[in-house]
Amino acid sequence: MLNVPVILIGAVVLFVLYLVGTYNGLVVLKTRIQEALSGIDVQLKRRADLIPNLVETVKGYAKHEKSVFENVTKARSALMSAGSLKEKADANNMLTGALKSLFAVAEAYPELKASENFQDLQRQLEDTEDKVAYSRQFYNSNVLDFNAKVQMFPTNIIANMFAFKQFEFFAATEEEKKKVDVKFD
Amino acid sequence: MTVYSQIATNKAKTYLVMTIFILIFSGFFYFVGKYFGSPTPYFILGITISLLSTFGSYFFSDKIVLLTTGAKPANKKQFFDFYTVTENLAIADGLPMPKLYVIDDPSPNAFATGRDSHHAVVCATTGLLDRLDRAELEGVIAHELSHVKNYDILLSSIVAVLVGTLALIADWIMRSFWWGGIGRKRDNEEEGRSPLFFVLFIIVLILTPLIATIIQLAVSRRREFLADANGALLTRYPEGLAKALEKISGDPHVLATATTSTAHLFITNPFKKERVHSFISNLFSTHPPVEERIKILRSM
Numbered sequence: 001m002l003n004v005p006v007i008l009i010g011a012v013v014l015f016v017l018y019l020v021g022t023y024n025g026l027v028v029l030k031t032r033i034q035e036a037l038s039g040i041d042v043q044l045k046r047r048a049d050l051i052p053n054l055v056e057t058v059k060g061y062a063k064h065e066k067s068v069f070e071n072v073t074k075a076r077s078a079l080m081s082a083g084s085l086k087e088k089a090d091a092n093n094m095l096t097g098a099l100k101s102l103f104a105v106a107e108a109y110p111e112l113k114a115s116e117n118f119q120d121l122q123r124q125l126e127d128t129e130d131k132v133a134y135s136r137q138f139y140n141s142n143v144l145d146f147n148a149k150v151q152m153f154p155t156n157i158i159a160n161m162f163a164f165k166q167f168e169f170f171a172a173t174e175e176e177k178k179k180v181d182v183k184f185d
Numbered sequence: 186m187t188v189y190s191q192i193a194t195n196k197a198k199t200y201l202v203m204t205i206f207i208l209i210f211s212g213f214f215y216f217v218g219k220y221f222g223s224p225t226p227y228f229i230l231g232i233t234i235s236l237l238s239t240f241g242s243y244f245f246s247d248k249i250v251l252l253t254t255g256a257k258p259a260n261k262k263q264f265f266d267f268y269t270v271t272e273n274l275a276i277a278d279g280l281p282m283p284k285l286y287v288i289d290d291p292s293p294n295a296f297a298t299g300r301d302s303h304h305a306v307v308c309a310t311t312g313l314l315d316r317l318d319r320a321e322l323e324g325v326i327a328h329e330l331s332h333v334k335n336y337d338i339l340l341s342s343i344v345a346v347l348v349g350t351l352a353l354i355a356d357w358i359m360r361s362f363w364w365g366g367i368g369r370k371r372d373n374e375e376e377g378r379s380p381l382f383f384v385l386f387i388i389v390l391i392l393t394p395l396i397a398t399i400i401q402l403a404v405s406r407r408r409e410f411l412a413d414a415n416g417a418l419l420t421r422y423p424e425g426l427a428k429a430l431e432k433i434s435g436d437p438h439v440l441a442t443a444t445t446s447t448a449h450l451f452i453t454n455p456f457k458k459e460r461v462h463s464f465i466s467n468l469f470s471t472h473p474p475v476e477e478r479i480k481i482l483r484s485m
Contacts, residue, residue, distance in 0.1 A: 032279075039276060127269050134277035142279075 022158045029146040033167055036139035037085070040170065043131045044079060044092060050128060051076045051095075054121045058102060061112035065105045071098040085168055092132065099125070136170045143167045188335050191411070195336040199343055202399055203239045206347045209395065210235035213354075213388060220384065238350055246342035247298040247306050250450065253349070254296075254442045256286035256308045267314050270322050271307060274330055278419055283307045283333060287314070292438035296450040297329040298342045305333040312438060317429050324426025327416035328452060334415070337408055341450050344404070348396050349446035355392050358385045404449040406473040413478055417485055427482040434475040 055069050075098040079091040103122070106112050113119075147166045150159040211231035218227025242249070261268040268285060275282045283297070283305035293313035299305035307329050317325065332338050417423035433453050443455035449471035 036279065043276075123265075127273075130269070130273050131276055134273045137277045138279050 019158060022155055023162060026146075026149065026155070026159060026162075026164050029142070029149065030164070033139065033142045033146055036135065036142045039135040040088075040132065040139055043128060043135050044088060047092075047095070047125070047128045047132060048076050048079050050121060050125050054102070054118075054125065057115070057118050057121060058106060058112060061109045061115070062105055068098075068102050068105050072102055074098075085170060089170060096129075140169050143169055188415075191335040191337075191408075195340045199336075199340045202340070202344055202347060203243075205399060206239055206351070207232070207235040209351065209392065210238075213392075216384065216388065220380075239347070242343050242346035242350075243300060246300065246346045247304065247338075249346050249349075250298045250342055250447060251286055251306065251308065253444065253447060254288055254308070256288045259285040259287040259309075264314060266319055266322060267309060267326075270319060271326050271330075274323065274327050274419060278327075278330055278334060280305075280330060280334060283330075285309075287311060288440075288442060290438075290440055290442065292440040292455065293317070293433045293436050294440050294443075294451045294453060294455050295325050295329055296447075296452065297332045297338050298345075298450060299333070300339045300342070301336065302333050305338060307333070310440065312436070313433070316432055316436070320420075320422060320425040321429035321432065323420050324416060324422070324429045325452060327419040328412045328426060329416075330419065331412040331415035332408075335411075337412065341404060344400060345447045345450060348399060349444070351392065351396050352446055355389045355396070358389050361385070400449055400471060404471045406471070409452075409473055410478065410481065413482060414485075417482060423482040423485040427479045430475050430479050430482070 051072060055072055058065075059069065072095070075091065075095040079088070079095055082088040082091040106118070149155050150164050150166055211228055214231025214234075215224050215228040218224035218231075221227070259267060264285070264287060267287070271285060272282055280302050283299070283302075284307075286306055286308040288294075288308060288310045290310045291312040292310055293316050295307070295309040295313055297305060297307045307326065309325070313325065314322070332341075413423075413426060416426055420426070430453065440451070440455035443451065448455055451472075453475055454472040
């Protein structure tokens with residue numbers, strides 16, 4: 001028949017199993033977030049890698065727009081050296097702003113706009129910006145899962161015990177949030 | 186129903202379909218063998234062939250499906266939007282990049298195949314790629330990627346190959362019976378053949394609804410709604426898929442390379458209205474009405 005020690009041992013074993021399961025579950029989610037984060041880094045690096053080529057191409061047609069080139073180059077190196085998530089997001093936004101003025105400058109040079117090389121670079125850059133946005137979406141949805149789990153009872157106790165901290169979201173820029181495509185033809 | 190329980194259901198159904206196929210196939214050989222007075226060797230032959238084709242279909246169903254639909258690999262340069270949209274959505278969904286194929290056909294349609302997300306293929310017709318804009322294409326690809334993610338592709342590809350095999354055999358027997366039947370009337374010496382073909386004919390009569398049942402079992406219409414919903418969750422823009430479905434269903438072209446055994450793979454019924462009223466097409470009806478899917482997408 002069941003007696004007290006057997007029940008106690010059973011309870012302890014069940015508790016340990018639950019502990020191990022929850023801990024491992026959190027580790028899996030955390031690893032996924034780190035993987036998603038490196039996914040963002042890959043796309044940010046791709047974006048940064050496209051910049052020198054673009055600057056060179058625009059320079060070929062519009063030599064005198066020095067300040068624009070400087071801003072873009074500065075924003076690019078800021079992105080390359082950014083460490084924390086916040087820094088990366090900020091540097092990426094700075095680059096977006098700088099590129100906007102670069103493309104505004106390009107508007108004034110019809111030959112540049114017509115160049116196949118420029119068009120190709122522009123297309124690749126747009127594509128990379130999309131990919132930054134999509135990898136951010138993947139990262140944020142993973143963070144959402146993890147943060148919700150870490151806060152929910154009783155997982156929050158175990159998360160506290162092993163110092164699982166909530167991750168921060170990769171926020172979109174104010175401009176991107178406002179971005180609505182309205183065209184007046 | 187979560188993604189994980191969908192995966193479990195799809196895997197279980199895959200094994201069930203494989204088992205049913207092996208039973209039907211070897212049973213068929215057994216009866217033929219019995220007619221000739223030596224059931225055992227025939228039975229062993231049947232088991233061997235059905236095991237081989239089942240495992241073959243597990244590993245090569247994607248290639249067989251691509252072969253029968255006449256799809257060609259798509260490169261990034263020629264199909265830039267198709268390629269980059271798939272790349273982006275795979276990133277957003279945390280899936281490996283699937284292989285991309287294109288069918289040269291004006292009828293707009295798409296499907297996904299493969300055995301898991303690491304061996305997945307997404308295939309679209311040139312008609313689809315020409316007519317949809319980027320947001321609509323995103324809707325379609327996101328729908329296909331949800332099929333990839335929850336292992337719908339494994340089940341539906343294997344069903345396509347195994348059902349295709351059974352249909353081929355059924356077709357062959359029907360023809361043999363037809364010709365054998367005529368021959369018997371003309372020539373009494375061949376009378377000995379007729380009972381066999383009569384038995385086979387009966388088997389085929391039983392086989393055909395069985396095939397239909399397998400397809401129905403595999404492709405409950407609910408999974409199209411599920412993939413629509415999961416796709417919309419991925420793109421955050423249900424209107425894209427809704428518009429795409431409108432364009433696809435409004436197109437009069439019929440996909441030339443689709444067959445009854447591959448029809449359930451496609452995002453919408455590739456046969457269109459041409460066969461809607463026939464008995465067979467109702468038996469093989471695999472897609473929920475497009476109007477209903479659009480209505481649900483618009484209410485999200």
